[in-house]
Amino acid sequence: MKAVTGEPEVHYAQTSDDIAIAYQVVGSGPVTIWMPSLSNIRAQWRVPALRTAYERLSDDMTLVLYDGRGTGSSGRRVGDLGLAAHLRDLAAVIEAIGADRVNLLGYYHAVATAVAYAAANPQRVDRMLLFGGAARMREAMSPAQTQALLSLVEQDWDLFADAAATAWLGWGSGENAGRVAEAFRTAATPALARDWFAEAARMDVSALLDQVVAPTLVLHRQAASQIPVEVSRQLADGVRNGTLVELEGSTPTLFVEGGAQDLAMASRWFLTGEVRREPAPTPGGPTVLTAREHEVLRLIATGRTNALVARDLGITEHTVERHAANLYRKLGVRSRAEATAWAIRNGAD
Template sequence: MEPHVFYARTTDDVTIAYAVVGAGPTLVLLPGVPFSNFLEEWRIPILRGVYERLAVRLQVVQYDGRGTGHSQRDVSDLSLDAMLRDLDAVVGQAGIERFALLGFYNSCTHAIAYAALHPERVTRLVLFGGSSRGWLAMSAPETQALLSLIERDWSVFVECAAHAWMGWSVGEAGRLAADSFRNATTPAVARATFQAASAIDVSDDLAAVTAPTLVLHRTDIEQIPRAVSEELAAALPNGHLRLLAGSSPALFFENTDEVVRAITDFVIEGRPDGRPQRSAVPRNAHGLTARELDVLRLIAQGETNAEIAHRLTLSVNTVERHVANLYRKIDARGRADATAFALRQGIA
């Protein structure tokens, strides 16, 4: 699976790069401005694995915010309204009417503001490492010391940021992360983006957010006090706080399987705490197991047994057994029949 880059145009004539992968309910990953660079993120093995696993059951939309990545670099407006125009342009160009949003750190305020403005479009919110007040996500002394490096030594800054913020250990992943940050934007845009983000306050919008919201917080994270996440979850009408073990400030770099499962289950089934609820298997699914449904979705996306095995971390023999079982259950003679069944049942 590889993301293909498309382009959208905002109402203030800024070009935004985006990609869509997978099938299922839509989850829009808000960009981690000023370091959004989704194509580079796909080069980092652990993130590629995360995106591929999310795409098994979800349609995942990624885009680079203005001034970053493959989006237009020569921009001057980095305000909250500008960031919301980027999101509007992407979902409009992609033809997506309803979707969940995942925001982290600075983009949490973007997610809250958009959900308050468009309650009819936002189905779920997932928030990590942020607050309704932009300054709180940047107020830690360590973060302020790090930000002071932006204009003094850009190279040192991106190396430190890749390890301190994202929690990546020294090695290939850290080098790729630093490269992604370094190539994502310029020091001037980075500084201006952080300045704009620190002034954002969407506290007055919280009461207007009707979408069920999952606030994720790591118990031992140093950058964001637990009280900030608790306050955010409590202020949202349908907010739920879920604690994750560990200390990594990066959402996907610790307890990865748990995090991917929590996000996927919440977006599809509205399960904020991971407790067993009624199965979300589609009606008339002919008794397919959850794993057989995963395989069927990937068959409908045109993937081979070998590709499915790689995606689901299974052996090819195991995938072949799942394929044979699901063919028998749905009376399919081959991949075309299986794909047609998946489309009829709303599985694909």
């Protein structure tokens, strides 16, 4: 894979009810679909933290992004915004990319859709990572802070976008927050967003949880007040192979607060099924390598060339070079020989 420059090309999948769904594909390896909430994938690439997340995940896997019906670059003339409609969007994208098996990253309102798809298609879903949603979506949307925010949708769309980005999602201030707000602002019309949130609140897949066989990692921010931890715990307990991990921090979003650790954990989960929260790096503290960097280091230490490492891991030689450069920097080494010596001293296996 070549390094991502600019914005990836937008493709279109056609749903069974004839809605054009905009999607992008970057990277190589296992297919992971980052399912949308209220989205605009083209604008989201201009958010520095999100771009970093997309690029980091696509180092290890084929990352697929898409806009749900009525949002972003997808078809805007839609009537049905219920669960069945969102399932049609996902199915259309999976068919368009020709994937037999996928991982699902269900974010916010997409959590219910991910659960429903995994329950109906156990042979096609390898693993799921869920964050910010619930089996009964109204439970994730009921806190007073969330309801106050949603009341702004029709009253003041610009204020809603700004408040959603800064106050509710915790993007703070600066370029990230401003660009997230712009992504919200351009994701949909206020009228469609109103209907979209109303339909989301009606989604209830609690009866489907025990039909999900895919290993499922549910993440929750420990101090986030928008969604009670009990909601995330019920979701993890409800699926057959669910695991709840409570992350440090208070922002109800991933890949911002502790972004590097979130990304390492997500990548490790999708690649190996291993659940491990990487500690934040501290001066003089232990060196933190991602799951893929560990694999590259292990193979480099056996004397394999970059081409052989790429073949063994099913990634491109360019991607191996990027991982090698990153791990050299983290280890403070300058060559394959020094990296091999570090691996031997520290027992990398």
